[in-house]
Amino acid sequence: MSGHSTYQPQSKFLQWFEKRLPVGGLIHSSFVAYPTPRNLNYLWTFGGILAFMLGVQIVTGVVLAMHYIPHVDFAFRSVENIMRDVNFGWLLRYLHANGASMFFLAVYIHMFRGIYYGSYKEPREVLWILGVIIYLLMMATGFMGYVLVWGQMSFWAATVITNLFSAIPGVGDAIVTWLWGGYAVGNPTLNRFYSLHYLLPFVIAGVVVLHIWALHVAGQNNPTGIETKSGKDTVPFTPYATIKDGFFLAVFCILYAWFVFYIPNFLGHADNYIPANPAVTPAEIVPEWYYLPFYAILRSIPDKLMGVIALFSSIIILAFLPWLDTSRIRSARYRPLFKQFFWLWVIACIGLGWLGSKQPEGIYVIMSRVFTAYYFAFFLIVMPLLGIFEKTKPVPSSISDPVLAAKA
Amino acid sequence: MTTVSSAEHTRRDFLYIATGAVGAVGAAAILVPLIAQMNPDASTIAAGAPVEVDLAPIADGQIIKVFWRSKPIFIFHRTKKEIEEAQKVNVADLPDPEPDSARVKPGHDQWLVVIGICTHLGCIPLAHQGEYDGWFCPCHGSQYDTAGRIRKGPAPKNLFLPPYKFVSDTKIQIG
Numbered sequence: 001m002s003g004h005s006t007y008q009p010q011s012k013f014l015q016w017f018e019k020r021l022p023v024g025g026l027i028h029s030s031f032v033a034y035p036t037p038r039n040l041n042y043l044w045t046f047g048g049i050l051a052f053m054l055g056v057q058i059v060t061g062v063v064l065a066m067h068y069i070p071h072v073d074f075a076f077r078s079v080e081n082i083m084r085d086v087n088f089g090w091l092l093r094y095l096h097a098n099g100a101s102m103f104f105l106a107v108y109i110h111m112f113r114g115i116y117y118g119s120y121k122e123p124r125e126v127l128w129i130l131g132v133i134i135y136l137l138m139m140a141t142g143f144m145g146y147v148l149v150w151g152q153m154s155f156w157a158a159t160v161i162t163n164l165f166s167a168i169p170g171v172g173d174a175i176v177t178w179l180w181g182g183y184a185v186g187n188p189t190l191n192r193f194y195s196l197h198y199l200l201p202f203v204i205a206g207v208v209v210l211h212i213w214a215l216h217v218a219g220q221n222n223p224t225g226i227e228t229k230s231g232k233d234t235v236p237f238t239p240y241a242t243i244k245d246g247f248f249l250a251v252f253c254i255l256y257a258w259f260v261f262y263i264p265n266f267l268g269h270a271d272n273y274i275p276a277n278p279a280v281t282p283a284e285i286v287p288e289w290y291y292l293p294f295y296a297i298l299r300s301i302p303d304k305l306m307g308v309i310a311l312f313s314s315i316i317i318l319a320f321l322p323w324l325d326t327s328r329i330r331s332a333r334y335r336p337l338f339k340q341f342f343w344l345w346v347i348a349c350i351g352l353g354w355l356g357s358k359q360p361e362g363i364y365v366i367m368s369r370v371f372t373a374y375y376f377a378f379f380l381i382v383m384p385l386l387g388i389f390e391k392t393k394p395v396p397s398s399i400s401d402p403v404l405a406a407k408a
Numbered sequence: 409m410t411t412v413s414s415a416e417h418t419r420r421d422f423l424y425i426a427t428g429a430v431g432a433v434g435a436a437a438i439l440v441p442l443i444a445q446m447n448p449d450a451s452t453i454a455a456g457a458p459v460e461v462d463l464a465p466i467a468d469g470q471i472i473k474v475f476w477r478s479k480p481i482f483i484f485h486r487t488k489k490e491i492e493e494a495q496k497v498n499v500a501d502l503p504d505p506e507p508d509s510a511r512v513k514p515g516h517d518q519w520l521v522v523i524g525i526c527t528h529l530g531c532i533p534l535a536h537q538g539e540y541d542g543w544f545c546p547c548h549g550s551q552y553d554t555a556g557r558i559r560k561g562p563a564p565k566n567l568f569l570p571p572y573k574f575v576s577d578t579k580i581q582i583g
Contacts, residue, residue, distance in 0.1 A: 156531065159531065160530060160531065162530075163530035164529065166529075166530075177447065177448065178443075178446050179446070181446055181448055181449070181452070182477075182478060183448065183452070183456060183477035183478050183479055184477070184478040186452075188448075188449070188452070192446065278475075278478065279473060279475075279480055279532065281531040281532040281533075281534075281545075281547060282546070283546050285531070285546070285547050299548060299562075303564070304528055304562055304563070305564075360548060360549055361549070
C-alpha cells in the first residue's frame with residue numbers, strides 16, 4: 001500500500017544518518033506520504049486520539065509513581081498527599097484518573113466505528129485481533145490502577161474481580177491465593193498490582209506498534225468499505241490526515257479538560273475516598289463506568305460459574321468477529337438490516353452499562369437478561385445469518401466515484 | 409549462506425537437540441521460582457497461625473467478627489429461636505444441602521463459627537439482615553440463614569467453616 005519512500009533528506013547530516021538508520025524514511029512513508037482514503041470522516045481520528053491518550057497516561061503515570069507508595073499503610077495517604085501537598089499533584093492525578101475514562105470513551109467509539117464499517121473483515125483480521133488484545137490489556141491496566149488508590153472501592157473491586165477466578169472448578173481457590181499472595185487481598189496484592197500497572201502500558205505501546213504496522217500493511221478501511229483502487233481514491237497523510245486528526249484531538253481535549261477542571265470526580269465513586277477497610281463491604285459496590293456493561297452481564301446470570309464464563313465470553317467473542325460476520329459487504333452504509341441490528345446492539349451495550357450501575361433487583365434483572373441475550377445473539381445469530389439473507393444496497397465502483405459525483 | 413543437509417546424522421544434529429533440550433529444561437526450571445514467588449510468603453503463612461477466642465463476653469444473639477489469616481470469621485451466639493429455625497429447615501430444599509448439625513460442633517449448638525466471606529465473589533455479608541435472619545450480602549444480594557447456609561441469590565455454597573475446636577466450653581481455637 002505505502003510503496004517505497006521517496007524521502008530525500010536535504011541536509012548532509014540527515015543523509016549521512018539515513019544511510020545508517022533509515023528512520024526518517026520510515027516516518028516519512030508512514031505519516032507523511034502515506035496514502036489515506038480521501039473519504040475518511042471524523043470517526044477515523046480516534047486512532048490518533050487513543051495514541052495520544054496512551055502517551056498522556058504514561059507521562060502522568062510515571063510522574064505520579066514518583067510520589068505514590070505501594071503499601072497498604074501508606075497508599076491511600078500518599079494519594080491524598082499527591083492531592084494536597086505535591087506541586088500540581090491534584091492536576092496530575094485528575095489528568096490520570098479522568099484520562100483513563102477518556103481513553104475508554106475513545107476506545108469504545110473506535111470499536112463501534114470498526115464494527116459499523118466492517119473494519120475487522122478480510123484483510124484486516126489480524127489488525128482487529130491486535131485491537132482486541134490492546135483492549136484486554138487496557139481493562140487489566142485500568143482495573144489495577146483503580147486498586148492502587150486503596151480506597152474502599154479499590155479494595156472491594158480487587159476482591160470481587162480476583163474472586164472471579166475462584167469460579168474455576170478444582171484449581172480456582174489455589175489460583176486466587178496465588179493472585180493475592182496471601183489469604184485475602186492485602187499488601188502483596190497491592191505491591192504486585194503496582195508493578196504490573198507500571199508494566200502493562202508499555203506492553204500496550206508494543207502491541208500498538210504492531211496494530212499500526214498491521215494497519216499500514218492492509219491499509220485503512222473507509223466509510224464505504226471499498227478498497228482504494230487508484231491514486232484518485234487517496235490523499236497523502238500529511239497534510240490531510242494530520243490536520244484532521246490534530247483538529248479533532250484538540251476538540252476531544254476540550255471535553256477531557258472539562259472533566260479534569262470542572263467535574264473531576266463525576267465519573268468516580270465517593271466511597272473511594274474512604275480508606276480500604278477489609279472488615280466492611282460498602283453497601284453498594286460498582287466498578288468504574290467503563291466496565292459496567294460487563295458487570296451487568298455477570299450479574300444477569302444467576303449461576304456463579306456461568307456468570308463468569310459469560311463475562312469473559314462477551315469480550316473474547318470480539319476476536320471472532322471476522323469469522324462470525326459472513327457478509328461480503330463491509331460498510332453498514334450498504335447494509336440496511338445490519339445497520340438496524342447494529343444500533344440495537346449499541347443500545348444494548350449502553351443499556352447494560354446503565355443496568356450495571358443499578359441494584360440487581362426486579363425489572364433491572366429482567367432487562368439485564370434481555371440485553372445480555374441480545375448482546376450475544378447479535379454476534380452468534382444475527383451476524384452469521386445476515387450475510388446470507390440480507391439484501392444489500394448497490395456498492396459504488398470506487399471511493400472517488402460518489403465523492404467526485406457529489407462535488408460535480 | 410547455504411546449509412548442507414545430509415541424510416546422515418551429523419554433529420550439528422546432535423548439537424541442535426542437546427542445545428534445545430538444555431534450553432527447554434532451563435526455561436521450565438526458571439518458571440518455578442517466577443511463579444512460586446507469587447504464592448503467600450513465609451511471613452504471611454506464619455501470621456496465619458491459630459488464634460484463640462474467648463466466647464464468654466458474646467451475648468445471646470450477638471455476632472462478633474474476628475480475623476484469622478486476614479479473613480473475617482463470624483462467631484454467632486445463636487438464640488434458641490435461631491437454632492430451631494436452622495434445624496427445622498427441610499435440608500433437601502437447600503441449594504447446598506447441609507443439616508444444621510453439620511454446621512456446628514456437637515454439644516455446642518448455640519455457637520456457629522463461619523468464614524465471613526460471601527461464597528459468590530468475596531464480599532462481607534451484613535449480619536442480622538435478609539429474609540432468613542442470618543446474613544445478607546450487599547454486593548449481589550445473596551442471603552444466608554442462621555446456620556450460614558445459602559438460601560437465595562447467586563452464591564453457590566454455604567458460608568465456609570474454618571477449622572476450629574473448643575479448647576474449653578467458653579474458648580475456641582481457630583486454625
